[in-house]
Amino acid sequence: MSALEEHLESFGEDVTVTVCPDGPLLLRGPAQLRSADGHTVDHDRTVVALCRCGRSRLKPLCDGSHRLSKFRDPATAEQLDHVLTNATPYRPEGSEGS
Amino acid sequence: MTVIDDPVRTDPVPTDPARPGFPAAAHVPAPTPIAVVPTDPMRADGPAPLPAPRGPVSAALLTAVQRDPSRSLDLRHLGWDGEPADAATDDDLQLALWLSYELHYRGLAGVDERWEWHPELLWARARWEDQLVAGLRLAVPTDDVAEPGTDSAAHLVADPVAQVVDGLTALAEADGEPSLSKFLMRRASREQFAEFLVHRSLYHLKEADPHSWAIPRLSGAVKGAMITIQADEYGGGVPAAMHAQLFRALLADWRLDSTYGHHLERVPGVTLLASNLISFFGLHRRWRGALVGHLAAFEMSSSVPNARYARGHRRLGGGEQAARFFDEHVVADAVHEQIALHDLAAGLARSEPALAGDVLFGARCAAYADTLFAEHLLGRWGAGLSSLRDEPGVTA
Numbered sequence: 001m002s003a004l005e006e007h008l009e010s011f012g013e014d015v016t017v018t019v020c021p022d023g024p025l026l027l028r029g030p031a032q033l034r035s036a037d038g039h040t041v042d043h044d045r046t047v048v049a050l051c052r053c054g055r056s057r058l059k060p061l062c063d064g065s066h067r068l069s070k071f072r073d074p075a076t077a078e079q080l081d082h083v084l085t086n087a088t089p090y091r092p093e094g095s096e097g098s
Numbered sequence: 099m100t101v102i103d104d105p106v107r108t109d110p111v112p113t114d115p116a117r118p119g120f121p122a123a124a125h126v127p128a129p130t131p132i133a134v135v136p137t138d139p140m141r142a143d144g145p146a147p148l149p150a151p152r153g154p155v156s157a158a159l160l161t162a163v164q165r166d167p168s169r170s171l172d173l174r175h176l177g178w179d180g181e182p183a184d185a186a187t188d189d190d191l192q193l194a195l196w197l198s199y200e201l202h203y204r205g206l207a208g209v210d211e212r213w214e215w216h217p218e219l220l221w222a223r224a225r226w227e228d229q230l231v232a233g234l235r236l237a238v239p240t241d242d243v244a245e246p247g248t249d250s251a252a253h254l255v256a257d258p259v260a261q262v263v264d265g266l267t268a269l270a271e272a273d274g275e276p277s278l279s280k281f282l283m284r285r286a287s288r289e290q291f292a293e294f295l296v297h298r299s300l301y302h303l304k305e306a307d308p309h310s311w312a313i314p315r316l317s318g319a320v321k322g323a324m325i326t327i328q329a330d331e332y333g334g335g336v337p338a339a340m341h342a343q344l345f346r347a348l349l350a351d352w353r354l355d356s357t358y359g360h361h362l363e364r365v366p367g368v369t370l371l372a373s374n375l376i377s378f379f380g381l382h383r384r385w386r387g388a389l390v391g392h393l394a395a396f397e398m399s400s401s402v403p404n405a406r407y408a409r410g411h412r413r414l415g416g417g418e419q420a421a422r423f424f425d426e427h428v429v430a431d432a433v434h435e436q437i438a439l440h441d442l443a444a445g446l447a448r449s450e451p452a453l454a455g456d457v458l459f460g461a462r463c464a465a466y467a468d469t470l471f472a473e474h475l476l477g478r479w480g481a482g483l484s485s486l487r488d489e490p491g492v493t494a
């Protein structure tokens with residue numbers, strides 16, 4: 001493999017999921033979308049927004065409804081790290097909790 | 099979900115006139131009967147037709163561009179002397195701006211292309227733009243941001259990135275009354291929905307083009323975000339999937355002429371403002387922050403209204419294939435909204451903190467133009483009137 005090919009190979013192959021504050025999950029990269037029974041659904045969208053607020057009329061896709069329902073989840077790095085590590089609700093300092 | 103191979107988009111003209119409730123040509127405000135509808139996605143646009151003047155400035159401009167641009171010409175008399183508060187909606191000023199900007203897009207029918215960079219015309223246009231900006235500054239709050247574009251802006255704001263994210267989010271969550279989209283969804287008549295499409299044709303037949311001026315002015319991750327959005331707008335390079343082409347199919351479905359610039363004569367200054375604003379920001383590197391902010395505001399206020407437009411379109415008997423224009427915007431802009439906010443606008447504030455104020459200014463200008471447009475349509479319709487201009491008897 002040439003240096004150029006290696007360089008190009010390093011781009012675009014990673015699948016990432018970005019947890020958007022108060023919004024959807026952004027799925028980027030060559031991820032397969034599957035139903036639970038294993039069927040793969042073809043699509044050619046480079047980025048897919050998956051509903052996180054539960055209010056979309058186009059589930060599992062996002063349709064912007066989170067804004068109308070005032071969905072709130074800051075999804076900070078601290079929060080992601082906390083829940084992944086501790087499996088307990090994240091309560092940043094100064095918050096009342098719930 | 100497949101976009102590129104969708105046969106719907108390669109043959110977007112509906113052929114079934116028997117659809118119940120579909121508007122006949124006589125019931126929609128198309129200025130001319132539609133004999134030939136140029137919806138072939140491979141077809142190139144022609145230049146925009148020349149309209150009738152709407153006042154002294156557009157009259158003088160339309161006369162000037164008939165002349166030989168290589169000859170010396172003093173256009174300093176082409177100043178607009180209205181009040182800044184009226185600049186955003188003045189028919190004469192907005193038409194003059196639209197025509198002078200259109201020289202950079204598809205051109206004007208019968209006008210020498212060298213007028214695009216004619217120094218006297220650019221001098222006159224710069225004065226019109228001064229008036230436009232003065233009007234926008236009167237209408238759009240800037241008290242929470244430093245003077246746009248100045249070096250001091252970065253030092254006055256503790257966290258420009260947070261300021262941009264919070265400001266854009268607050269703008270998107272503000273209740274955008276009056277709600278044109280709710281009216282179109284629930285109550286608009288077929289004639290009113292067709293009028294809405296006629297207004298929007300001035301922008302959507304060149305959808306995404308004005309924001310594309312940002313591309314050569316950005317770099318790195320911010321440029322990457324811009325390209326991700328624009329690639330969708332241009333259908334990933336497939337002509338039939340370009341949003342402008344989806345809109346052309348929508349116009350055809352409503353039996354409206356989809357020739358580029360065809361409806362210019364019928365739309366008022368407030369409609370031209372929507373396009374002029376982006377062209378103004380886009381054609382000046384100095385306003386790249388506002389251009390980015392404008393696009394972010396656009397994308398963040400698109401999914402929900404487009405879902406409503408789609409329901410209105412279907413309620414009024416619009417075709418399924420044509421509804422693709424709205425449906426696609428719901429899904430695509432739900433993605434674009436996040437990219438435009440976090441990668442594009444916040445990204446620009448991160449790399450060029452001094453532009454944070456401009457980003458918010460551009461976004462608020464977009465919301466302002468949107469509100470003026472909604473007020474015009476709902477106001478005219480509420481009074482039982484058409485929102486379009488009467489057809490002039492004589493065109494230039």
